[in-house]
Amino acid sequence: MQKPPALSQTREQITALDKALLELLSKRRQLSLNVARSKEIDVRPIRDTQREKELLERLVLQGREQGLDAHFVISLYQSIIEDSVLFQQTYLHGRANPDTQKQQYTVAYLGARGSYSYLAASRYCSRRQVEMLDFGCKSFDDIVNAVESGHADYGFLPIENTSSGSINEVYDVLQHTTLSIVGETTIEVSHCLLTKPDSKLADIETIYAHPQPISQCSRYLSQHPNIKLEYCSSSAEAMTKVIEAKSNTVAAIGSAEGGALYQLIAMEQGLANQKINQSRFIVVARKASAVPSQLPAKTTLIMATGQKPGALVEALLVLKAHNLNMSKLESRPIPGTPWEEMFYLDIDGNLATAEVQQAIKELERLTRFIKVLGCYPCETVKPTQLSQAQLLIEPGSSKQQLIKSLPNSQAKHSRDYKSQDTQLFCQHLQIGAGQFSALQQINLPIDNTELATQAKIIKESGFQAILLNDLKQQLNEQELKQHAQVIEQAGLVCIMQVDHEQEFSIASQLADMLILSGKQMYNTDMLTLIGSVNLPVILERNTMASVDDWLQAADTVLSHGNQQLGLCESGVRSFTHPEQLSLDLAGLVEVKLRSHLPVIVNTCFSSNAALLSTNAIAVKQLKADGIIIIHQTQLSYAELLHDLYQIK
Numbered sequence: 014m015q016k017p018p019a020l021s022q023t024r025e026q027i028t029a030l031d032k033a034l035l036e037l038l039s040k041r042r043q044l045s046l047n048v049a050r051s052k053e054i055d056v057r058p059i060r061d062t063q064r065e066k067e068l069l070e071r072l073v074l075q076g077r078e079q080g081l082d083a084h085f086v087i088s089l090y091q092s093i094i095e096d097s098v099l100f101q102q103t104y105l106h107g108r109a110n111p112d113t114q115k116q117q118y119t120v121a122y123l124g125a126r127g128s129y130s131y132l133a134a135s136r137y138c139s140r141r142q143v144e145m146l147d148f149g150c151k152s153f154d155d156i157v158n159a160v161e162s163g164h165a166d167y168g169f170l171p172i173e174n175t176s177s178g179s180i181n182e183v184y185d186v187l188q189h190t191t192l193s194i195v196g197e198t199t200i201e202v203s204h205c206l207l208t209k210p211d212s213k214l215a216d217i218e219t220i221y222a223h224p225q226p227i228s229q230c231s232r233y234l235s236q237h238p239n240i241k242l243e244y245c246s247s248s249a250e251a252m253t254k255v256i257e258a259k260s261n262t263v264a265a266i267g268s269a270e271g272g273a274l275y276q277l278i279a280m281e282q283g284l285a286n287q288k289i290n291q292s293r294f295i296v297v298a299r300k301a302s303a304v305p306s307q308l309p310a311k312t313t314l315i316m317a318t319g320q321k322p323g324a325l326v327e328a329l330l331v332l333k334a335h336n337l338n339m340s341k342l343e344s345r346p347i348p349g350t351p352w353e354e355m356f357y358l359d360i361d362g363n364l365a366t367a368e369v370q371q372a373i374k375e376l377e378r379l380t381r382f383i384k385v386l387g388c389y390p391c392e393t394v395k396p397t398q399l400s401q402a403q404l405l406i407e408p409g410s411s412k413q414q415l416i417k418s419l420p421n422s423q424a425k426h427s428r429d430y431k432s433q434d435t436q437l438f439c440q441h442l443q444i445g446a447g448q449f450s451a452l453q454q455i456n457l458p459i460d461n462t463e464l465a466t467q468a469k470i471i472k473e474s475g476f477q478a479i480l481l482n483d484l485k486q487q488l489n490e491q492e493l494k495q496h497a498q499v500i501e502q503a504g505l506v507c508i509m510q511v512d513h514e515q516e517f518s519i520a521s522q523l524a525d526m527l528i529l530s531g532k533q534m535y536n537t538d539m540l541t542l543i544g545s546v547n548l549p550v551i552l553e554r555n556t557m558a559s560v561d562d563w564l565q566a567a568d569t570v571l572s573h574g575n576q577q578l579g580l581c582e583s584g585v586r587s588f589t590h591p592e593q594l595s596l597d598l599a600g601l602v603e604v605k606l607r608s609h610l611p612v613i614v615n616t617c618f619s620s621n622a623a624l625l626s627t628n629a630i631a632v633k634q635l636k637a638d639g640i641i642i643i644h645q646t647q648l649s650y651a652e653l654l655h656d657l658y659q660i661k
């Protein structure tokens with residue numbers, strides 16, 4: 014083995030590369046600022062998820078060429094895009110509120126340096142590139158007082174946590190304040206056991222912590238029943254207690270980042286019960302802020318409804334009527350008025366819009382008390398995801414990539430491997446193991462009302478399912494969803510034929526069953542994909558494929574987990590009718606003999622009206638498990654189906 018370069022030399026190279034990467038990231042940030050400037054002029058929303066999808070798809074491909082794994086590339090770019098979106102939002106929010114622009118902000122928060130509130134506040138200021146003068150407070154009331162009295166510009170209040178829920182005391186403080194909510198920020202709360210550098214876990218006798226981390230780490234703490242818990246007013250106080258203690262037998266719960274400010278080390282990490290543990294903070298100020306229309310906005314209200322039954326429902330119906338989504342609803346008792354509640358509502362909407370204004374006007378008529386606590390930019394950037402198809406598919410799969418021929422006893426499709434016939438189940442539709450089914454194929458596009466009418470007739474004729482073919486002609490998720498709904502309403506099963514990887518991602522969400530087009534029979538990635546879904550699938554034979562190739566492709570699907578697999582014979586190229594396909598009935602007999610998988614026959618490409626009846630009867634007599642017949646508005650197949658069902 015060749016000797017690697019010296020470690021120090023390699024590390025120097027990594028250091029230089031990391032610096033270059035940071036320079037590039039900074040340049041990218043500047044470019045996103047230019048994008049924000051353009052969007053300010055054109056008044057376009059900051060988020061463009063279509064652009065993000067295209068960007069991620071391209072990067073996954075480019076990453077693969079460089080040997081980088083798709084998941085790594087995606088998670089990296091999700092962070093980069095999140096930063097870009099928040100950076101743009103901050104810029105536009107600042108432009109809309111010029112009087113709030115300062116070099117320094119005095120920020121009131123709970124505890125002292127190192128508390129989670131401190132970390133949230135410093136992140137907020139650093140995104141705005143302003144210096145933070147910190148104003149640590151002992152209680153939520155003190156935070157509000159500091160801002161109301163002008164001692165601080167902003168106050169940070171933790172409002173909810175993903176593991177311990179809403180923070181009630183903060184809601185109570187909000188009932189009486191004159192301050193407005195002007196922002197929100199969410200931070201990852203990663204609880205660690207912080208100790209002095211020379212402490213040992215076995216020696217710890219006392220843990221200091223704020224009640225919130227104690228409840229969020231209850232599982233970890235229950236594993237150490239002999240350690241005493243001491244409640245503190247903040248995580249920073251807990252850390253101070255550890256640093257001031259004379260002995261090494263004490264620890265605090267807090268973040269590694271916060272602990273480092275006190276020279277404490279994170280002896281144990283990931284203490285929280287939930288893997289994802291985040292806290293959302295609201296930012297309060299004396300003056301309300303305006304949110305530009307390009308930003309996703311939230312409006313927070315408090316209201317007290319009358320005590321009559323259904324009063325809250327009536328109020329919420331107002332939001333529904335104005336098409337406003339309520340992202341949070343909390344209730345808190347009103348001091349001095351037992352059994353009455355104050356409701357807190359977060360609405361996804363901008364206070365400056367007519368819908369929100371109108372909804373508030375209507376709510377004023379229905380409530381005894383209503384106050385807008387603020388309108389602010391929503392800081393939750395939901396990461397754009399790529400579908401499984403977009404992640405897995407690589408073009409250029411070839412015949413050779415199909416799994417190699419196996420001896421019959423090991424081939425999963427074979428009767429030697431599994432003696433019982435496979436049956437596909439889908440609601441009332443059963444294909445195989447003695448159950449014969451009739452499917453009607455409709456080529457898209459079709460109008461939804463027309464489909465509803467035809468579906469009724471199709472059902473009455475005796476078909477059990479509709480196969481929607483040629484999805485690319487109507488590759489619109491909304492329209493296909495409506496099609497799937499009317500098919501279901503008619504009491505039929507909805508099957509979609511997948512011709513292409515893009516169609517897979519939509520069809521696999523909407524259809525009850527899929528047919529993978531024969532064109533994709535040699536595409537190993539596509540076979541992997543249909544082998545990995547929990548949905549019945551049918552594999553169509555390629556028009557040039559031998560029976561062996563077809564069965565090998567079936568094995569590739571089965572070996573990825575999906576055992577709800579059937580086969581579809583749609584015809585092969587032959588000399589009988591060079592212009593159309595010929596049903597390979599001998600192939601059908603052979604496959605039925607060799608394999609336990611159900612086989613259906615699609616007559617749409619091989620059987621004209623004159624041949625259909627004879628072919629259909631032959632197919633049934635040769636023990637096929639189902640038939641697909643093309644839809645023709647003027648033709649009824651009721652009689653043919655009746656005859657087919659009679660054949661034993």
Ligand SMILES: O=C(O)C(=O)C[C@]1(C(=O)O)C=C[C@@H](O)C=C1
Pocket residue numbers: 045048059060061062064065068093094097098
């Ligand atoms: O291209 C844009 O419109 C941007 O705002 C830039 C960017 C990015 O950082 O790449 C950020 C947010 C959008 O959702 C899409 C892309």
